[in-house]
Amino acid sequence: MSQYGAEQIKVLEDLEAVRMRPGMYIGGTGQDGLMHLIWEIVDNAIDEHLAGACTEIKVTVHEDNRITVSDNGRGIPTEIHPEAGINTVELVYTKLHAGGKFDTGSYKVSGGLHGVGASVVNALSEFLEVEVRRNGKRYYQRFERGQKACDLKVIGEASDTGTTVTFLPDRQIFGEIKYDFARLSHRLKELAYLNPGLSIHLDNRITGIQRHFQSEGGIAAYVKELNEGRKPLHDDIIYFRDENGASGFVLEVAMQFTDEYDENIYSFANVINTNEGGTHLMGFKTALTRVFNEYGREKKIIPQDAENLDGRDIREGLTAIVSVKLRNPQFEGQTKTKLGNPEVQERVSNIVREQLELYFNNNPGTARLLLEKALRAQEARLAAKKARQLVRRKGLLSSSTLPGKLADCAEKDPAKCELYIVEGDSAGGSAKQGRNREFQAILPLRGKVLNVEKAALNKLLDNKELNALITALGTGIREEFDIERLRYHKIILMCDADIDGAHIRTLLLTFLFRNLRQLIERGHVYIAKPPLYQVKKGRQVLYLYSDEELKALRSQDGKDGHFEVKRYKGLGEMNPQELWETTMNPEKRILKQVTISDALQAEELFRVLMGSEVGPRRDFILENSDMITNLDI
Ligand code: TSJ
Numbered sequence: 363m364s365q366y367g368a369e370q371i372k373v374l375e376d377l378e379a380v381r382m383r384p385g386m387y388i389g390g391t392g393q394d395g396l397m398h399l400i401w402e403i404v405d406n407a408i409d410e411h412l413a414g415a416c417t418e419i420k421v422t423v424h425e426d427n428r429i430t431v432s433d434n435g436r437g438i439p440t441e442i443h444p445e446a447g448i449n450t451v452e453l454v455y456t457k458l459h460a461g462g463k464f465d466t467g468s469y470k471v472s473g474g475l476h477g478v479g480a481s482v483v484n485a486l487s488e489f490l491e492v493e494v495r496r497n498g499k500r501y502y503q504r505f506e507r508g509q510k511a512c513d514l515k516v517i518g519e520a521s522d523t524g525t526t527v528t529f530l531p532d533r534q535i536f537g538e539i540k541y542d543f544a545r546l547s548h549r550l551k552e553l554a555y556l557n558p559g560l561s562i563h564l565d566n567r568i569t570g571i572q573r574h575f576q577s578e579g580g581i582a583a584y585v586k587e588l589n590e591g592r593k594p595l596h597d598d599i600i601y602f603r604d605e606n607g608a609s610g611f612v613l614e615v616a617m618q619f620t621d622e623y624d625e626n627i628y629s630f631a632n633v634i635n636t637n638e639g640g641t642h643l644m645g646f647k648t649a650l651t652r653v654f655n656e657y658g659r660e661k662k663i664i665p666q667d668a669e670n671l672d673g674r675d676i677r678e679g680l681t682a683i684v685s686v687k688l689r690n691p692q693f694e695g696q697t698k699t700k701l702g703n704p705e706v707q708e709r710v711s712n713i714v715r716e717q718l719e720l721y722f723n724n725n726p727g728t729a730r731l732l733l734e735k736a737l738r739a740q741e742a743r744l745a746a747k748k749a750r751q752l753v754r755r756k757g758l759l760s761s762s763t764l765p766g767k768l769a770d771c772a773e774k775d776p777a778k779c780e781l782y783i784v785e786g787d788s789a790g791g792s793a794k795q796g797r798n799r800e801f802q803a804i805l806p807l808r809g810k811v812l813n814v815e816k817a818a819l820n821k822l823l824d825n826k827e828l829n830a831l832i833t834a835l836g837t838g839i840r841e842e843f844d845i846e847r848l849r850y851h852k853i854i855l856m857c858d859a860d861i862d863g864a865h866i867r868t869l870l871l872t873f874l875f876r877n878l879r880q881l882i883e884r885g886h887v888y889i890a891k892p893p894l895y896q897v898k899k900g901r902q903v904l905y906l907y908s909d910e911e912l913k914a915l916r917s918q919d920g921k922d923g924h925f926e927v928k929r930y931k932g933l934g935e936m937n938p939q940e941l942w943e944t945t946m947n948p949e950k951r952i953l954k955q956v957t958i959s960d961a962l963q964a965e966e967l968f969r970v971l972m973g974s975e976v977g978p979r980r981d982f983i984l985e986n987s988d989m990i991t992n993l994d995i
Contacts, residue, residue, distance in 0.1 A: 369446065376458045377508040380485040384535055387482045391535055393542050399483045400546065403431045403527050406480060408553060408633060410435035410525075411560050412687070420563040421550065427539045427568075432526040437496030440514060449514045451492055451503055455484045456510065483529060484508045486536075490529040495520035507532060538910045543569060548966060551575045555584035556633045556685060581616040581683040588681050591969060592620040595679070595735060596728040602717040610689055611706075613713050615646065617682035619732055623840050624876045625677040630685040631693070631701045637959055640694070640701030642686045645710030647673055652711075653718045654736060661726075663733045668740075674841075675739040676732075686710065739841070746842045765830035769794045769804040781834060781850035782890070782946065783807060785857040785866050789933035789941075793856070796938030797946055803850060805834050807866075828873060839877040845884065853881060854953065856890040856945065858932040871956065871964035882961050891952040892933055892945045899925040905944045907952060 384391050388398035400421070410416040416435035423429060439450040446453050458481050484490045485508035494501040500518040504511040531539055547564055554562045554575035562575040577583045582601040596619065603614045629636045629643045636643070651673040658664035658671065692702035722729040764770060767790075773779050781803045784790040790806020797804055807827045832839055836849040855870055857863035867889065874881055881887050893905035895912055899919075906912050912927070919925070930936065936944070945951050 369448075373456045374509075376481070377456075377485045380458070380482050381508070381535065384486055388486070391537070393540070393545075395486075396531055396536060396539065396541055397545060399486060399529070399531055400429055400431075400541075401549070402480060402483045403429070403529070404550075404553075407431060407433035407435065407525070408557065411557055412632075416524075417559065418561045418563075420565065421546075422565045423541060423543075423546075423568055425567050426530070427541075428528055428530045430526065430528040432524065434522065434524040437494040437501075437523045438492070438525050440494055440496055440501050451494060451501070451514050452510065454480050455490065455492065455503075455505055456481055456508070458482070480527075481508070486532050487529040488532045488534075490527065493517075493526040495522055495524045495526075538913075541568075543571075544967070545963065547571075547573055548963065552584075552635070553633060555581055555587075556630060581614055581685055584683055585616040585618050585681050588626060588969075589618055589620055592622055592681075595619045595621060595731055596725075598725075598728075600718075600721055602713075602721075604713045604717070606709075610687075611709060612687040613642075613710055614685045615682065615714060615717070617680060619735065620679045620681060621735075622679045622876075624879075625674075625680050627677070627680065627682045627684065629701075630683070631691050632687055633685070634691075634693070634699070635959075636693075636699050636701050637962075638695040638697065638700035641703055641705075641707040642684055642701050642710050645707040646682075646684045646714055647677070648707075649711040649714035649718065650676055653715055653722065654733060657719065657722050657729060658733045658736075661730070661733075663730055664737065668737070669744075671733075671736050671740055672743070675743060676736045678735070678739045684710070743841045746838075763833065765805070765833050767806055767830055768834045769797075769799075771799055771801050771803045773801045776849050777851050779803065779850040780852040780854060781805060782854050782856050783831065783870065784933070785863060786932070786934055789856070789858075789936075792933070792936060792938045792941045793946065794938075796940075796942035798942075802946065803834070805831060807831065807870075832878075835878070835881075837878060837881070843878060843880060845880055848881070848886065851886055852888055852953075853886050854888045854890050856892070856933065858934075859892055859894055859930070860932065863932075868964045868967050871961050872968040875961040875965050879958075879961075882956055882958055885955055887956040888953040889956060890945050891954060892930065892936070892941075894930060896928045896930065896940075897925050898928075 380387050384395060388395045388402075404419065404421065407416060407419045410433055411419070413435075416433045418434045420432045421429070422432075438454060441450060442448065443450045443453050446457070448456075458479055484505050487505075488507065489511070490505045492501075492503050498520055499516050500520045501514055502512075502517045503514040533539065543566060546566075550562050550564050550573075554560060555577050558578055558580035560576065564571075564573045564575070566572070579586070582599040585599050599616055599618050601614075601616045603612070605612045627643065627646070629639055629646075631640070631642060651671065654676045655664065655670050664671065686701070686706060688703065688706065690703070694700045694702040771779055778801050780801060782793055782797070782805070784793045784804060784806045787806050787808060790804060793804045793806070807830075834849065835853070836847045837843050837845060838847070855867055857867045871882075871887075874887060891907055893907050894909070895906040897904040897906060897912075897915065904915075906915065933941065933945075943950065
């Protein structure tokens with residue numbers, strides 16, 4: 363009894379800690395935090411699938427923002443937990459990190475911010491209800507803001523087994539609740555590819571979109587989809603899987619080379635996207651480089667006197683997925699998305715070497731083609747390097763040929779300089795007048811021109827607008843990219859807050875992602891957030907950046923509501939002074955730093971928007987309906 367009391371106090375303390383500092387547990391209380399709540403719950407169902415006990419997962423977004431996640435697994439054990447003295451369901455929901463306690467040796471998805479435990483979701487939800495179907499019975503328990511609202515009870519009979527969880531994120535913590543539907547369906551689709559055979563349903567009652575994700579083809583099918591719209595250099599997807607019975611280590615690789623220049627390698631550990639890479643990715647890359655060079659030398663495809671191929675030469679145009687499953691993943695890095703387990707590198711490297719050698723021996727035609735492509739890439743890289751050295755030596759790196767549209771700044775130290783890329787000539791004009799010309803440069807890009815030509819990204823290099831951008835940045839692109847020559851350390855995309863603006867932003871991000879990726883990786887790229895509303899209250903002028911702020915203002919000032927609200931339709935409507943005040947003044951402006959995962963998403967959106975299939979495009983537009991409502995139809 364006294365032990366139970368102490369246990370209860372600990373639970374309340376934990377709850378309090380989570381509610382006091384939600385960011386520590388779920389990374390924030392914005393979109394990211396909301397997404398974490400969903401993944402935390404979904405991951406539990408995925409774990410059940412990885413344990414071989416669940417084939418179907420259903421996610422429902424209700425009109426009132428409740429989320430339901432349901433699986434057909436074994437059902438959370440309802441028995442009294444021997445150590446804790448309470449039923450296991452309650453344990454899972456009230457004890458921090460309770461997950462591992464009754465782990466059965468499956469591949470827990472407990473990486474990074476995921477795996478903080480269902481109790482964290484519970485603590486941050488207005489309410490959370492669990493239904494467990496098990497032992498022929500339906501059990502039910504409810505919690506409110508993390509605290510038990512009733513004991514686990516039997517509410518009926520069950521003919522199947524499974525777990526259903528429904529929760530409503532707490533508005534006290536998250537404020538207005540707005541899910542990122544594009545992200546939600548992207549990740550569920552990814553999970554379906556990473557777990558072949560698993561059936562995942564998404565029923566979004568807010569948008570009215572229902573989707574079913576299921577792939578028998580797994581990551582090979584994923585690579586195929588990623589390469590849609592590109593020209594593959596070989597028809598087949600190179601695929602292999604290796605499972606080690608003793609350690610339970612699983613490696614899966616799917617890859618295909620295209621005639622593009624960029625490399626797209628996605629790596630996963632226990633189905634978590636390891637954005638920052640890690641030992642599995644290192645192992646893959648070193649093996650790839652080694653096999654290409656060894657095979658190329660052996661077959662005399664690489665000339666005797668030629669340098670070894672560099673990894674970058676080989677990976678040009680490669681789309682690949684490297685997925686590992688292991689028992690004790692260590693996640694490191696800034697966003698906990700880098701796999702740290704040291705033993706993994708050699709394991710992966712050995713398997714990839716063996717399998718790729720096998721593939722090359724069985725497909726000598728493809729092997730030769732890929733090696734010749736890599737040799738051409740090497741040639742181009744070496745030529746570019748030589749040209750650059752030549753130019754350097756001659757001291758011809760002056761900015762004499764900067765584009766005419768660029769209004770450059772006075773400051774010469776790149777670390778202090780900012781480049782605003784502005785949609786449209788009229789907004790560009792206001793920005794030029796409103797800026798601080800000491801350190802802010804303006805490059806207006808005509809959105810229409812970009813939009814017309816967006817169908818063929820390769821052709822973008824012939825596009826005048828983008829050429830001006832490349833010249834202004836100073837770094838060159840792809841193989842010639844040289845970060846040392848970057849002329850501005852902040853590159854700020856300033857687009858209208860409507861769907862056209864979103865289009866252009868997507869296009870620009872995709873362009874940067876494919877051609878100047880380091881700019882994003884190193885955190886040089888930002889998105890400016892212009893205000894949506896101007897509010898005049900007598901002499902006072904306020905700028906509001908979201909509908910929530912407007913709503914808050916209206917409810918606050920409801921009574922003396924004597925104000926004029928103006929909705930900005932675009933940047934062009936702001937005069938130079940306003941633009942400076944709201945969007946360019948470093949003291950007041952809101953900038954969002956673009957992460958590589960933003961860019962990845964933009965890349966995918968781009969493919970969806972430009973792709974040949976109409977269905978996904980329509981779904982995307984519906985899933986981003988908050989942008990649509992901003993349109994003046
Ligand atoms: F954690 C949770 F509550 F958030 C949650 C758990 C949410 C959802 C949607 C599903 C689940 C969940 C848990 N689905 N299936 C399970 N399975 C178990 O907890 C379980 C069942 C049986 C055994 C066993 O050893 O017999 C072990 C486990 C871990």
